[in-house]
Amino acid sequence: MAYFTIFASRNDIKDIGGLVHEVFADGFKVTGGAPGEKEMTVHPKGWFKNNKITIRVASEDTDPDYFANNIPGMTGFYDRIPFADEDLKRRVMIQISVINTMLAIETEKEYGKDDLERFIKLAAKVDGIGFIPDGTLLDRDGRVIVYPDGSSDAADFSPRACTRKIRGEDRTTPEGAERKQRSLAYLKEKQVPYVEHLPELPPLSELKVRSREEIARRAAALLIVIQYACDVAQEGDLAESKAFVTGLLDRFGVKDALTEAEKDLLEQAEPEYQDAVNLVWQYEAYWALLWALGVVDSLDFPDHPCDSKAAIEAVSSCSGFDEFLERTALRRAEDMLDEADKIYRLHWACVNDRIRGREPAAGLNESVVMERRRALFWMIGYRDEAWDDISMDT
Template identity: 70%
Template sequence: MAYFTIFASRNHNHDLDGLIQEVFRDKFKISGSAEGTRQVEIQPKGWFNRGRITIRIADEDSDPAYFENNIPGMMGFYQAIPFEDGDLQHRVMMQISVINTMLAIETEKELREEEQRLFVQLAGKVDGICFLPDGTLLDRDGRAIVTPDGKSGPAEFRPRACTKKVRGEDRSTPEGLARKQRSLAYIKEKGIPLLETLPELPPLEELRVKSREEIARRAVALLIVIQYACDIAQDGDLRESREFVEEMLDKFGVKDELTAAERDLLEQAEPASRDAINITWQYEAYWALLWALGVLDELGLPVETCDCDFAINVVASCESFDEFLEKTALRRPEEIADEADKMYRLHWACVNERIKGQPAPAGMNESIVVERRRALFWMIGYRDEAWDDISMDT
């Protein structure tokens, strides 16, 4: 047996049977492809051409359990691969997060080059990516995206997501529309490209905005772990650093606030430099938390990195969590949601220019945008996503 899997993000799959017919009908007999069937049998024509091909089809509407059970595992697999290109890993993870269609292809004999060519052709028609059993990912044209050892292939890969998966059912509310219009006015004033059709964020009554204490605890825990990540990135004394971090987590009583990724970093015997660097960038997310807690007057455009010395001292000058909490005054939920909406649209502008091979507009730094968006979307409880899992679709 040989296996070849196609994953895609599609608004509908009514055309799958027809696409399979287009690819295989010249040299194969196809059965079981009537409307609504979830398995297609493909038999080579001719007496001596043995070797049946079976295509099993699943999508999120007909088989939600498959995606609930398997997509997290797929994300974990590629999260663990040591990508030589961190940005490529981010793009692969984004792609996996929006997958809602799977075509699992099984052949009775070893996969031949001609068969793989046809399978890649099918991937191109469904606008998907190809997964090989060893973990290699191919793009819709059959070019390698990444190999199991983390090496980048020749594919110039960009995630593709259907509007149904990314946006859900687009709808408008008076509150969401007013917020969107405020963001667009701000962005136009700055001369930054915008996309009028990006959807609105839900109204506050449909979100779960975090409390002042929840935000403060996340801020303190994050800041402490960032210090450890910085020591890793700078080849510091990790034993001493880890002891200091454990002491600070206990002192401020925020150990339970660590995310899975942060705990993993602290528990690694030999922490990966890339994991540490990713967390050090979250200084910018921490900066947004401080803004929401009223410690900063404004965030401004995401152009310059935050003042790390000030960021550290805000907490380091306190003897307890309660002392830090007393320094804070949570901004109105409307204000935090407005900033989240604005950052969402600024993120689109950065991605749009990057795709065109251009620098981010208005001098923005996309990494700062991403981390601010992480914090802001977490604070408003968008889709109730965990800190490590905030989606970055644009």
């Protein structure tokens, strides 16, 4: 017998059977895999191919004793490995701490390179990591996260955690359930895939929606600093650009509405190109702020960038912050929460397609979706997270 194990952090295991069927669709016969079934067998087709594969699926819900007994041992094993990179060790330990799903793969004979590639493909589809019996961990691309001697080929590994592990057990409320169903109806209309188990957002009574002035100050400050980020990305005259942007921040009196990351970008002698590009994408977050302030009529389906010319004009046409604020009228908190719920589910669709190597459904632009989510979640006060720290879990 030979073994390969996939560990993951997932909200449930209902779709794993289907993912196994996808991976072994060509040249194999798969038995089992219906929702609720914990074991599948995979038989290669052909006279001279007889290496039977058995896949057993377990989760904290179906086999709590396994996880209670084995995860502490796994933690201790990797804690003893002399990692060459201590930060990588920290990330590996975080990943182990949120594991709640296991796919135990057993082959009758030693598996070869082609089999291993399929196992890794399955790990990618379930968003998990691979474990080889000698203790080697593999990431979703088949790179080695860590060897038993502590070396690594994937120092950029990032842990993945499902929402159940981050927030605990999901709960439902009449308001949240109704909002969720409206969002799902919208996704159906747009022919965007979805999952029923993605949690509800909290009811409005549990959120602290930000004020019109706070949103307006964030919008003005963000637009202004984006102009500097554009010059950084386009290798413009940074001294001139910084002087211009600083003057605008003073004129509008919104310097204190900058985030720490934005302040850092302005203060860096040689700003990082990627930091600037990331900030330029926040035009999409700014557009959502303008919508909440009643400056933009509606939030279009997020399959294209916003109108940057109109976005700039919204603030640049004003002599100062007071004039800009006078032109705004805050939308209902219920409407903001509705949009936040929709974008949350659209983000799941983007991530799901990316993980599966598919083009985004309905032409969704994941960068637009993420930045719109940043603004909407910030405005509704979700978990009271700061602008730069908005969670992007799905």
